[in-house]
C-alpha cells in the first residue's frame with residue numbers, strides 16, 4: 001500500500017467530497033509519503049494527443065497558417081524523418097515522458113500518419129514501438145489506430161492486426177493491467193470518406209472498441225461544405241458515427257442544434273484549446289456542451305499545433321478562454337474535465353477518480369511556495385495560479401513514476417540525447 005499523508009486537500013474521490021488528510025492507494029510496495037502543503041488529485045487524462053508530433057514542434061510553416069497548409073507541411077516533415085519504429089518510439093517516449101512530468105497518467109494517442117503502402121504487419125511494428133515506449137516510461141496509453149486518407153480496407157486490416165498482436169483476447173481492447181487500450185477512428189470527414197468510417201466502425205463494433213474522431217474545426221466544416229454540401233456532423237450521423245462509444249475532438253464551430261443532436265446521440269467530446277486557440281481554429285462552447293449533458297474531456301492535441309503536452313496548462317487556458325464563448329467555466333469543472341471527463345470518453349470508470357474501484361493514479365501538487373501564497377482556495381489555485389505548474393509526485397497504479405519532479409522510470413537526459421541524435425541523422429526541416 002502507498003499512503004499519502006497530511007494532504008491540504010484530496011479531490012476527485014469517487015464519492016465527490018473534498019477532504020484533508022490521508023489517502024491510501026493500492027500498491028505492491030509498502031510506502032508512506034508526507035504530502036503536507038500538497039493537493040492530491042486523480043492522475044490527469046489527456047484525451048487527445050498525436051504523440052508522433054512531439055518530434056516535430058515549432059516547424060517553419062506550421063504557425064499562423066490554415067489547416068489546409070498545415071497538414072501537408074507536417075506530412076512532408078514526417079516523410080523526411082522517416083516512418084520507422086525507431087522514430088515512432090522516440091517521439092512517443094518524449095511525448096509520454098513530458099506528459100508524466102506534467103501529471104498526465106493516461107494519454108490517448110490518435111495516430112493518423114501511416115506510410116500508405118505499409119503492410120498490416122509493418123503497422124503492428126510501428127504501433128508496438130509506440131506502445132512499448134509508453135510502457136517503459138510508465139504511462140497508460142490508449143492507442144488510437146487512426147487514418148488520414150488511408151485505404152479503408154488497409155486501415156481496418158491494420159487495426160485488426162494491431163489488436164491481435166498487442167491485445168490478444170483483451171475484452172473491450174483493454175489490457176488486463178489497464179496500461180494499454182486500443183481504439184480506432186479516422187482523422188475526420190476532411191480527410192476520410194464514408195468507406196473508412198464504415199470499415200473502422202465495423203472493427204470497433206466487432207471487438208467493443210471505443211471510437212474517436214475530430215470534427216468542426218473551422219477548416220473541417222469548410223471542407224465538408226465544399227466536398228459534400230453538408231456539415232461534418234450531418235456526414236458523421238449518416239455514416240454511423242453519432243453513436244454511444246464515439247468521442248469527437250475539437251467541436252469549435254458547432255451550433256446549438258448540433259449540440260442537442262450530439263447529446264441525444266450519446267456522443268462524448270474532447271476540448272483541445274491548446275491547439276485550437278493558437279492555431280486560430282476556434283473555441284469550443286464547452287459550457288453549452290456540458291449543459292447539454294455531453295461528457296467532455298480535455299486534450300492537448302499534438303506537438304505540431306500545441307508545442308507542449310502540458311494538460312494542466314491547457315486546463316488553465318480552457319478556463320481563461322471559456323468566457324469568450326459563454327459563461328466562464330469554474331476551475332473544479334475544468335479539473336473534472338481533465339480527469340473524469342476524459343476518462344468517460346475512453347469508457348474507463350477506473351481512471352479519472354480516486355478511491356475504491358479505481359486504478360490508483362494520482363498527482364501530488366505542492367502548493368507551499370510563493371506562487372500559491374495568498375491563494376484562498378488551493379484547489380482553484382491549481383489552475384488559476386502558477387502557470388506551468390508541475391506535480392511533485394505522480395503515481396500510476398500505485399507506483400511512483402515521478403518523484404520530486406523527476407522520472408523514476410527512465411533517464412530523461414538520455415532520452416533527449418537519443419531523439420536529438422535521431423533528428424540529426426534525418427533532419428525534418
Ligand SMILES: [Zn+2]
Pocket residue numbers: 048050214249301302
Ligand atoms: Zn487533433
